[in-house]
Amino acid sequence: MRKLLLAAAAATALAALSGNALAAEKISVVAAENFYGDIAKEVGGSHVDVTSIISNPDDDPHLFEASPSTARALADAAIVVYNGADYDPWMGKLLSASPNPERADIVAAKLTGHKDGDNPHLWYDPATAPAVAAAIAAALEKKDPEHAADYAAGLARFDGSLTPVKAKIEEIKSRYKGVAVTATEPVFGYMAEALGFEMRNMAFQNAVMNDAEPTPSQVAAFENDLKSGAVKILFYNSQVTDSATERLLAIAKQGGVPVVGVTETAPAGKTFAAWMLGELDAVEAALKHSS
Numbered sequence: 001m002r003k004l005l006l007a008a009a010a011a012t013a014l015a016a017l018s019g020n021a022l023a024a025e026k027i028s029v030v031a032a033e034n035f036y037g038d039i040a041k042e043v044g045g046s047h048v049d050v051t052s053i054i055s056n057p058d059d060d061p062h063l064f065e066a067s068p069s070t071a072r073a074l075a076d077a078a079i080v081v082y083n084g085a086d087y088d089p090w091m092g093k094l095l096s097a098s099p100n101p102e103r104a105d106i107v108a109a110k111l112t113g114h115k116d117g118d119n120p121h122l123w124y125d126p127a128t129a130p131a132v133a134a135a136i137a138a139a140l141e142k143k144d145p146e147h148a149a150d151y152a153a154g155l156a157r158f159d160g161s162l163t164p165v166k167a168k169i170e171e172i173k174s175r176y177k178g179v180a181v182t183a184t185e186p187v188f189g190y191m192a193e194a195l196g197f198e199m200r201n202m203a204f205q206n207a208v209m210n211d212a213e214p215t216p217s218q219v220a221a222f223e224n225d226l227k228s229g230a231v232k233i234l235f236y237n238s239q240v241t242d243s244a245t246e247r248l249l250a251i252a253k254q255g256g257v258p259v260v261g262v263t264e265t266a267p268a269g270k271t272f273a274a275w276m277l278g279e280l281d282a283v284e285a286a287l288k289h290s291s
Contacts, residue, residue, distance in 0.1 A: 026046075026047060026048055026049040027044065027047060027048050027049070027078050027079065027140060027143055027144060028048075028049050028051075028076055028077045028078045028079070029044065029048050029049065029050045029051070029077065029078065029079045029080075029081065029136075030050075030051045030052075030053065030073050030074055030077040030079075030080050030081070031050065031051070031052045031053065031080075031081040031082070032052075032053050032054060032080075032081065032082035032083060032088045032091050033052065033053070033054050033061070033082070033083060033088070033123075033264075033265065034052035034054060034055040034265055034266050035123055035265070035266040035272050035275065036052070036081040036082070036083070036108070036123075036132060037050045037051070037052030037055070037081070038052075038266060038271055038272045039081075039129060039132055039133050039136060039158060039272055040079070040081060040136050042133075042154060042157065042158045042161070042271065042272075043133055043136045043137050043140065043151060043154040043155050043158055044136070044140055044151065044154060045150060045154050047140070047144060047147050047150060047151075048140070051073050051077075053066075053070055053073070054088075054265060055265065055268075056265065057239065057263055057265045057266065057267050057268060061239070061264045061265060064088075064090070065090075066090045066093075066094055070094065071094050071097065071098065074091075074094050074095060074098060075098040075100070077103060078102070078103060078104065078143055079103070079104045079106065079136065079139050079140070079143070080095065080103060080104070080105050080106065081106045081108075081132065081136065082105075082106075082107060082108070083107070083108050083109060083120060083122060083123070084107040084108055084109030084110060084114070084120075084122075085108075085109035085114045085115065085116060085117075085118050085119075085120040085122060086116040086117070086120055087109075087120035087121070087122075104139040104142070104143070106132065106135045106136060106139060108122050108123070108128055108131070108132050109122060111128070111131040111132060111135055112125065112127060112128050112131055119186045119189050119190065119209070121186065121187045121188070121189060121190065121264065122190065123272075124187070124188055124189065124190040124191040124262075125190035125191070125194070126162075126165070126166065126169060126190075126191070126194050128190075129158075129162065129272055130159060130162065133155055133158045133159065134155060136155075137151045137152065137154065137155040158272075158273075161271065161272075161273035162273055162276075164273070164277055165273055165276045165277050165280065168277060168280045168281070168284070169191075169194055169195060169280065171284075172195050172280065172283060172284055172287070173194070173195050173196040175287075176195070176196070176197070176232075176287050177195075177196030177197075178196060178197075178198060179196075179197050179198065179232050179233075179287065180197070180198045180200055180225075180230060180231045180232060181197045181198070181199060181200070181231050181232055181233040181234075181235065182199065182200045182201045182222065182225055182226070182231045182233075182234055182235070183199065183201070183205055183234065183235035183236065184204075184205065184208060184234070184235070184236040184237065184244075184245050184248060185205050185208040185209050185236075185237055185240075186199075186202070186205045186206065186209055187235070187237045187262050187263075187264060188235045188260075188262045188279075189205075191276075191279075191280075192235070195283070200225055200230070200231055201218070201221060201222045201225065203215075203218050204218040204219065204221070204222050222248065223248070223251055226248065226251045226252045226255045226257050227251060227254075227255045228255070229255055229256065229257065231257060232257070232258070232286075232287060232290040233257065233258050233259070233260055233283065233286050233287065233290065234248065234249070234252040234257050234258070234259045234260070235259075235260050235261075235262055236248070236249065236259065236260075236261055236262070237261075237262060237263070237264065238261030238262065238263055239263050239264055239265065240264075256290075257290070258286035258287075258289050258290050259286075260279075260282050260283055260286050261282075262279055
């Protein structure tokens with residue numbers, strides 16, 4: 001019996017070692033945000049080992065603080081993907097602390113022509129995900145040309161997964177272009193623009209985004225839009241709420257303005273495309289309710 005147990009233990013240890021060896025053969029990808037990590041998984045498939053630093057949909061991404069384990073993961077990464085545009089400034093600092101000329105750094109802001117000071121919620125721009133996916137595929141092919149066909153196929157599958165998202169955007173835009181909406185902060189801004197909405201209270205939103213207090217006149221104008229029904233949807237960041245947000249949500253409810261919560265992190269278990277499609281479905285449902 002003891003020999004059997006020892007044999008089983010040895011087999012388990014060998015399996016673990018074998019598993020570690022296989023994992024070591026994979027290309028290490030570290031994504032600052034989990035939706036970029038999902039894109040890397042979809043493109044790289046079984047050839048990549050992906051770590052997403054910000055992955056909890058219940059956490060406020062703005063409160064993230066890098067840990068020693070984060071620094072170690074970045075130091076060992078072959079490919080790093082992050083947002084840029086001052087959304088995740090800690091990434092640049094950590095990467096500078098562990099320079100690696102062999103590492104491929106993919107920055108969404110650089111791919112899409114955005115800079116610090118722009119609305120940093122780039123993943124809601126329909127052009128961002130395809131650009132990031134293409135850059136990931138190119139980096140993977142460069143590091144692992146043997147599996148270039150697999151990366152091309154992964155990229156094609158990912159792009160194909162966005163087809164229903166693009167169709168939903170066009171469907172909503174064709175029916176509701178020009179509809180006035182508002183938001184507590186500009187998280188959904190790029191998507192609202194793609195949908196053809198008229199986004200109101202931008203000065204209020206930018207103040208919140210830049211950690212400044214909106215002026216009394218900006219607050220009054222926002223509240224008046226909700227009370228008068230001048231807007232058809234109130235968007236808010238469901239991961240970041242405070243007493244001011246709660247007040248606006250209550251006013252919207254009293255004024256019969258539908259509220260749509262959006263997130264900065266993909267919900268657990270959802271692909272990028274499924275996340276986007278779910279939020280667009282919520283927008284469509286809200287618009288039908290307000291019609």
